[in-house]
Amino acid sequence: MSEQTPRIVVIGGGYAGVLAANRLRRRPGLDITLVNPRPQFVERIRLHQLAVGNDDATEPYEDMLGEGIRLVVDGATRIDAAARQVELASGATLDYDYLIYAVGSTGAVTAAVPGAAEFGYPLSELEQAQRLADRLRDVPAIAPVVVVGGGLTGVEAAAELAEAGRPVTLVTDQLTPSLAATGRKSVAKTLDKLGVHVIEGVTVARVHAHSVELSHGTTLPSAVTLWTAGFGVPGLAAASGLSTDELGRVLTDETLTSVDDERIVAAGDAAAPSGLPLRMSCAAAMPLGAQAAHTVLARLAGDAAAPISLAFAGQCISLGRKFGTMQLLHTDDSPRRGYVGGRTAAAIKELICSTTVWALRREARKPGSYFWVKGNWRADRLARAEQPVPAP
Template sequence: MSEQTPRIVVLGGGYAGVLAANRLRRHPELDITLVNPRPQFVERIRLHQLTVGNDDATQAYDDMLGDGIRLVVDEATDIDRAARRVRLGSGATLDYDYLIYAVGSTGAVPTAVPGVAEFGYPLSEYEQAQRLAARLQEVPVIAPVVVVGGGLTGVETAAELAETGRPVTLVTDRLTPSLADSGRRSVAKTLRKLGVNLVEGVTVARVDAHSVELSHGTTVASAVTVWTAGFGVPGLAAASGLSTDALGRLLTDETLTSVDDGRIIAAGDAAAPSGLPLRMSCAAAMPLGAQAAHTVLARVAGEEPAPISLAFAGQCISLGRKFGTMQLLHTDDSPRRAYVGGRTAAGIKELICSATVWALRREARKPGSYFWVKGNWRAARLAASPQPVPAP
């Protein structure tokens, strides 16, 4: 490392990147730069609310980033490992001593399904949510809407739209696969109460401007088709010659350090520690962001970084503004039988959303204040679903 003040570049200003940048301030003499393509923090867990206009899903970085953190509104296009330099879309470059790779995830739109790219409205990024919101303003409230995908994003979006009075059909091969049967039944019951037409056990064969064709041949009318089936990650790591998993997540050891480069540390949705990536969620992103910072701080101090430690407790789903389902979890993120439903779960979900922003702001004011449930996630995951894991 150079003898100058250590330079840390954080790529990505989401839950993991912001937490990591703020926690790095526990070291009083670091040069910290956060690179993000947008000038504001996006609350991705509220994007479904943005589509119906009951939340703007953004926060100003002014009080989300601690003093001394430099925000660069730009997008990284290349990581030059040999020179320890990041090239940006604007043509500018940033030199680093350590790089935190927290670029997050994005929606995966399948090219194999005709019409999706042209007529589908994905919902995993801020600009996509804005585009969907604009489209919904163009069509009458009585116009049919089809939501494709029965994961958490699809379910929350379908419920939010139905609560506004829109006729909504939710199409999925399987509803909420991450939940236990009890939690799944709770979600299905509430969706039907809101008027959502559930079509399960099918996939989509084709999308056009006015309908969705299903795999068994049925056609469903659709003025707006929302596509929430699947997530991907930006291709920056692979394009820069770094080892990734099949989805493109950066392969790391259990300290979140790249298997190719000890000066690159990953966090959040774009990290695959020990070949066992965690669920793409802010519940995993924020602890990973904090622990990525700990790895950097240890290396700057000449110490050996500790392996990551975290455990899961619950997975909360909003079903409109009045209802919700909270699935209780084992520490490895697998579902327990127990769940909390109804208005109580809705209140818990709103509390979690608000507390998440509060925790990031508090970390900005007092680095080290954020805490999370710790545990041996790897052992628990392997015990629940044994599989070969590459050596770190």
């Protein structure tokens, strides 16, 4: 490493990147730069609220980053691992001694479904949510809306739109597949109460400007079609020659270190530790961001980096502003039978959303203050995979 002040570049200013940059300040005297294409922090877990106009889903970085962290508002276009440089869209370059790769994930609109890319509205990035909000303002409140995808993003968006008074149809092969049967029943009951028409067990064959064709031949009228079926990751790592999985996540060992270069550490949705990546979520991103910073700090100190330690407890879904479902989880992120529903779950989800931003701000003021539930997630998952599958 260079004899000058150690230079750490963090690519990505989401939950993992911000947590990592702030946690690095536990060691004084580091040159820390965070690169992000937007000048504000995006609360991705509130983008469905932005779409209907009850939250802007952003926070100023002045409140989120600790003193001394330099924010570079630019896009990273290439990582030159040999030269230890990051090339930016502006033409500038940043030299680093260690790099934390935390670019997050994005909505993936499949090209396999005709019309999906042209007429579908994804909802996983700020600009996508703003585009959707603009479109919704242009169509009457009584105009039909179709949400494609029954995962958490699709369900939360459908509920938020229905609560705002819009007629919503949700189309999916399976509703909330990450939940237990009990949790799915709770979600389905609340969606029905909100007036969301759920069509399950089908796929979309084609998307038109004003309609959606389903695989069994039905055509649904749709003034706005939300496409929430699938996530991907930016292609920066693969384009830079780093080893990635099929989605483009950086392959790492259990310390989150790239299998290609010990100076590159990945965190959040864009990391695939030991071929068993965690669920793309805020719940995993922040602990991984902190642990990526720990890996870098250990290397700077000449110590051995520790393997990731993480355990899950629950998965929360907001169903409008008044209702929700919280699926209780085993430590390996698989669902238990138990869940919390209704207004209690809504209050828990809002508390989690609020305390997430609070925790990042607190970490900026007091590095090392953020904590999470620790455990051997990987071992628990592998052990559970060897057990007989219980009846639903």
